[in-house]
Every structure is written in C-alpha cells, then in structure tokens.
Amino acid sequence: MITCKDIPQLANMHVDGELPEELQIQIERHLLQCQGCAFEVRSIEQTKSMLAESFPRQESPASYRERALARLQAGLSDVLSPPLEPADTQWALPFLRDQSA
Numbered sequence: 633m634i635t636c637k638d639i640p641q642l643a644n645m646h647v648d649g650e651l652p653e654e655l656q657i658q659i660e661r662h663l664l665q666c667q668g669c670a671f672e673v674r675s676i677e678q679t680k681s682m683l684a685e686s687f688p689r690q691e692s693p694a695s696y697r698e699r700a701l702a703r704l705q706a707g708l709s710d711v712l713s714p715p716l717e718p719a720d721t722q723w724a725l726p727f728l729r730d731q732s733a
C-alpha cells in the first residue's frame with residue numbers, strides 16, 4: 633500500500649520508469665486519489681524533461697549562469713563597495729551626541 637510518505641522516495645524512480653510494474657500501478661493509483669502527490673510527481677517530471685532538453689546544448693545553463701553572475705559582480709563592484717566614510721566623521725558622531733545630551 634503506497635502512502636504519501638512513500639511518494640518522495642519513489643517519485644524519482646517512478647518518473648524514470650525504474651520501478652516494478654506492480655509498484656508503478658500502485659503509485660498511479662495513489663496519484664489519482666491524492667492531488668498533493670500528483671503535483672509533486674508532475675513537477676519532478678517537468679524538471680527532468682527540462683534538464684533533458686538543456687543537456688544537448690553545448691553551453692550548460694550552469695556555466696552560462698556563472699559567467700553572467702561574474703559579469704554582474706564585476707559591474708556592481710563599484711556599487712557594492714562604496715568609498716569608506718572619513719574616519720573623522722564616524723568617530724565624531726557619538727562624541728557630538730554625548731555633548732548635546
């Protein structure tokens with residue numbers, strides 16, 4: 633008997649068709665009755681088909697993302713590290729506050 637608890641560990645193999653037919657049928661039966669697990673298995677199916685589509689490409693999404701990120705960080709480095717405040721100002725502030733209190 634398949635329960636919701638079993639689905640996460642079986643879903644991957646189910647999508648790949650690696651389970652015994654009897655188990656596949658039990659899972660299918662559960663998915664018909666359980667929207668939550670059906671959604672989970674469907675999202676695994678979609679992820680797998682997306683991965684399968686992107687594999688034949690010469691440029692993997694990961695390396696493209698890495699290079700895009702590196703470019704972004706290079707472009708933002710000026711913004712991310714603003715010039716430091718003059719030390720005078722930083723130390724003067726608490727000092728001024730003490731005087732006015």
Ligand SMILES: [Zn+2]
Nearest residue numbers: 635636666669
């Ligand atoms: Zn379920």
